Amino acid sequence: MPTGLFSTEPELAGRLAQGDPAAWKELCETYGRPLYLYAYHRTGDASAAEDVRQETLLAAVESIAGYRGEAPLFAWLCGIARRKAADELGHRGRQDLPLETADQETWQQLERQPLPDELVERAETRAAVVEALWSLPEDYREALLARYVRGESVTEIAARLGRSYKAAESVLSRAREALLRNLKKEGSCREHSSG
Amino acid sequence: MSTVLDENLGRVLKSALALEAPPLRDEQMRQILQQAAARRRPADPFPLWVIAALAAGLSAFTLVAWLLPHPLAALKIAAGIALLANLGLSPLAALVIVRNRRWSYAN
Numbered sequence: 001m002p003t004g005l006f007s008t009e010p011e012l013a014g015r016l017a018q019g020d021p022a023a024w025k026e027l028c029e030t031y032g033r034p035l036y037l038y039a040y041h042r043t044g045d046a047s048a049a050e051d052v053r054q055e056t057l058l059a060a061v062e063s064i065a066g067y068r069g070e071a072p073l074f075a076w077l078c079g080i081a082r083r084k085a086a087d088e089l090g091h092r093g094r095q096d097l098p099l100e101t102a103d104q105e106t107w108q109q110l111e112r113q114p115l116p117d118e119l120v121e122r123a124e125t126r127a128a129v130v131e132a133l134w135s136l137p138e139d140y141r142e143a144l145l146a147r148y149v150r151g152e153s154v155t156e157i158a159a160r161l162g163r164s165y166k167a168a169e170s171v172l173s174r175a176r177e178a179l180l181r182n183l184k185k186e187g188s189c190r191e192h193s194s195g
Numbered sequence: 196m197s198t199v200l201d202e203n204l205g206r207v208l209k210s211a212l213a214l215e216a217p218p219l220r221d222e223q224m225r226q227i228l229q230q231a232a233a234r235r236r237p238a239d240p241f242p243l244w245v246i247a248a249l250a251a252g253l254s255a256f257t258l259v260a261w262l263l264p265h266p267l268a269a270l271k272i273a274a275g276i277a278l279l280a281n282l283g284l285s286p287l288a289a290l291v292i293v294r295n296r297r298w299s300y301a302n
Contacts, residue, residue, distance in 0.1 A: 037211070037212065041211070109203075110199075110200055110203045110204065110207075111199065111200045111203075112199065113199060114199060114202060114203065115203050115206065115207070120203075120206050120207055120210050121210055125207060125210070125211070126207075126210055126211040127211075129207050129208060129210075129211035130211050130212075133208070133211070144204070144208065145208070145212075148201070148204050148205040148208045148209070149205075149208050149209055149212060176200070176204065179204070
């Protein structure tokens, strides 16, 4: 069973609702950077991304009672950030970026064929990956980042997680499956909401 | 052995985590401020008030003075709103201060 923030999110939300300053700090520290990344991919603008991050965190505190724990907290935050990004771009006299390209078909290709650079670098692809990655349990996210971003071996990941080689392989395998599931689910939701 | 999935995951994760936006250079910041100043009519408020960092140990009263150079000034706390909580303010107090003192781009 994975450990990490995923299992404690309803508890964090409860503490936020009660006005616990430590919970506020934890929210900002845990989700501040991925929210900035998400907002940057949605807006294509560093200054707008900073504003979206701040507005999203503020709105999250205001409306935390509406978070039921049915989805990962970061996915809920991304829902707020999407609206804030559209508002921010509107205020700046710019249109929302055309983010309609990362559908289920995109994510099916991940397992079948090398993705074209153009698809990898699309804003929608990047935003969807940030949302899917930070919606994973912390163990899974850490294993994926270690393997695919920092290029660590399974042996190194096992040492980092304090587990056996076999167990680290298993975590990596389940992390990949969970990430793909999140990506396909998000693509599916987007298709339904736009269709 | 690396699979197609491994290679694709490596590429999409690195791309998603990359921050291509470099920090603003001094020259770029001057240009942005000059453009903002040029758009400002004489009766308009300051277009933007940027707080890069807040000193530790401020009282709530002093903090408000830091945050409000002009009643209609736009406020951007560049160092992040988490700093308000670090000053000992409750999240709701921090929220009220930022909300009340921030001039929306929409207005």
